[in-house]
Amino acid sequence: MKQAGYMAVRLTLKGGLARTMKSLSVLLLVFCFLGIQGASDARAAQASPGIQAEIARLITKNRKKRKEAAVSLAKRSDPMLLSLLLALREGSLYAWKPVEGEAKVVIGGDGVKRGDKEFFPLFEAYSNTSILDSRGKPLLAPANQLQEIRAGRRIRRAIRPYVNRLRSAAQLLSPDSNVRRAAATRMARLGDPNLIPILRKSLDAESHWLTRIAFEEAIALIEMKGVDAKARHAAVKKLGEINGLNAIGDLKIAAGLVAGNKGDADPYVRAEAKAAVDEIEYYLSWTSFIDTIFRGASLGSILLLMALGLAIVFGLMGVINMAHGELMMIGAYATFVVQALFISYLPENLFGLYFILALPAAFAAAAFVGYLMEISIIRHLYGRPLETLLTTWGISLVLQQAVRQMFGAQNVDVKAPSWLSGGYHLMIGVQFPYNRLFIIGLAVICVAGTYLFLFRTWAGMRIRAVTQNREMSTCLGVSSRRVDAWTFAFGAGLAGLAGAALSQVGNVGPDLGQNYIVDSFMVVVTGGVGKLMGSIVAGLGLGGMNKVLEPAMGAVFGKVVILMLVILFLQRRPEGLFATRTRGA
Structure with missing residues (x-):
């Protein structure tokens, strides 16, 4: 209100009384709208007269009537009653007798000591909203105005199964669609027909397509276990139409496809269950194919990111860098350091931005280490492949030990930002994780950036000139040593980017x-x-082959088979998929 008054004064000074009255009218309409909306929300949270009457019956001193009222409330399967039932079971449900007015059932919060007296914040029994005093602040009632509504062992035992159901029903109101789907799955396992009205009500209000299917599947699974043959037939048919993946086991039992089980008593239900099983299994074959394609593309992108820097260092410069993996490790640890800085020095709401800054940090850290390697050691070993291999292998051991000394021998925890958590649901049973999609996108950007750098810039032209003919480039004024250093640093930086991506x-x-x-x-x-194009094709091809062979042969044996195929291929074609063309070819 103070801010609104301040705005009104400024408008008066600038535009006169007419503009001020216009602005105040707009503010008044906004406040009225918010008041109407708040009132409607308050009315929506009010219990029906029947529920209010049963809540009031809990005050009775007759244990039998109190038990009947508690069980009656629990049987309503209203998620709004979960707080009341939990408070009754835990001993925090009270009969509140204010100074003026009748006794009322309330939920008590944690006690607050004020001198010798103890006060309790009060909450509405149905909506669990805070009860306010005349000043609009949370009401604190003295202990002498509260009388505990006791729930003996019999009452707690009677309401226990209903409370467990209401826990799942209450999760149907969660803003997270994943929580709502999980709650629907648990309710389907319970198989209680009393849960169907709750699921139907949630289904009518649900907007997320995948969660709607989960609700429909839960309803059909419960109805499938009912007594009415027509309802079972309709439920089985519905499960086949929506491709209920969680129902495949129950459908096989109903179809009599499980050993020792004759299936449903109704032959039409058995036939429909058999058709539903065939339909779902055909759908599963397609989802498995799509998932294999995506996982192959994901692994291929990871291989491409790893090999991109090596394609420059080994492919263009001819350096067998056995420390390339440790340069990736440096990029991953740089990501961890950036994450630690965000956690220690920046607000929590900015944590999701750390990975955006970690990418250039990983590139810079790995490029700097690669630059130092080239100017201090590698440049003295050009043309000596065996010495280069042994030296870079020794550097890799040094870098590993240095990391162990700085960060410890155990793995460090790199958390994914919120925008990389979860995944995109393409269809039922097919989810593309956001972190994998990000790696695919990063690989595309890195490949495009590397191509543009090598073939569309003056620096890239110097790199290609030095790698093709060092003597001629030097005669034309190109500093070959500087080009070597920056080329090696660029390849090392790409390895650092790969390490940052792998950390996710x-x-x-x-x-x-x-x-x-x-x-x-x-x-x-x-x-x-x-050959840059060769690295792209080989990375995606080897990644796809790995994921195709993995389900049938296992991860280890599948990799052995791929390695043998690569050896056989190189025996027939030593230059690889894309051979370098020469004038004599």
Whole structure:
């Protein structure tokens, strides 16, 4: 209100009384609208007269009538009554007798000591909203105005199953669609027909398509276990239409496809269940195919990100860098450091931005280490592949031990930001995780950026000139040593980006690079040394083959088979998929 008054004064000074009255009218309409909306929300939270009467019956001293009232409330399966029943079971439900007025059932909060007296905040028994005093502040009632409504062992035992059902029903009101779907699945397992009205009511108010299907599936699963054959037939048919993946086990039992079970007593229900099982299994084959394609593309993108920097260092410069995996590790640890800085020094609501800043930090950290490696050691070993291999392998061991000394030997926890959590539901049973989609997008951006850098910039032209003919480039005034240093740093920076991306899908530890160095070399050699397009095709191809062979042969044996196929391929075509063209070819 003070802010509104301040605005009104400013408008008076600037535009005169007419504009001020106009603005105040708009503010008044807004306040009226909010008041009407608040009143409607308050009315929506009020209990029906029948529920109010049963709540009032809890005050009685007759234990039998109190038990009847508690069970009657529990049987209503109203999620709004969950707080009341929990308070009754835990001993925080009271009969409040104010100074003026009749006794009322309320929920008491934690007691507050004021001198020798104890006061309790009060909440409405049905809506669990705070009771306010005449000043609009939460009411604190003295203990002498409250009398506990006791629930003996019999009452607690009688309402226990209903409370468990109401817990799931209350989760149907959650703003998170994942929680609502999980609640519907639990309610379907309970198989209580009394839950069907709650599910139907939630279904009518639901807008998320996948959650609506979960509600329909839960209703059909409960009706499928009913007595009426027509209702069972309709439920089984519905499960087949919506491709109820969670119902496949129950449908097989109803169809008599499980050993030792004859199926449903009604032959029409058995036939419909058999048709539903066939339909769902056909749908599952398609979802499995789509999921395999996506997982292959995801793994291929990871392999491509790992191999992209190596394709420059090994493919263009001819350096066998066995420390490439450790450069990826540095990028992953740089991501961890940026995350720690955000947690320690910035507000919690900015945590989701840490990964955006971690990407350039990972690139810079790995590029800096790569630059130091090149100017201090690598440049003295050009043309000596065996010495380069042994030296970079030793550097990898040094970097691993340095990380162990700084961060410890255990893996560190890199948390995904909220915008990379969850996934996109393409269809029932097919979810594309956001972190995997991000890695695919990052791989596309890195490949496009590398191509533009190498083939559309002066720096890229110098790199290609030096790698193709070092002596001629030097004669034309190109500093080959500077180009070598910056080229190696650029390849190392790409490895750092790969490490930052890998931190979102795997463990970050000192041995991170050792898990991927062989795959990186395999992609570069298979695609063709120095060929960017070859690395793209090889990365996606090897990733897809891995995910196709994995379900049938297992992860370890599948990788062995791929390695054998790569060896056989290179024996027939040593130059890889894309050979370098020469004048004599």
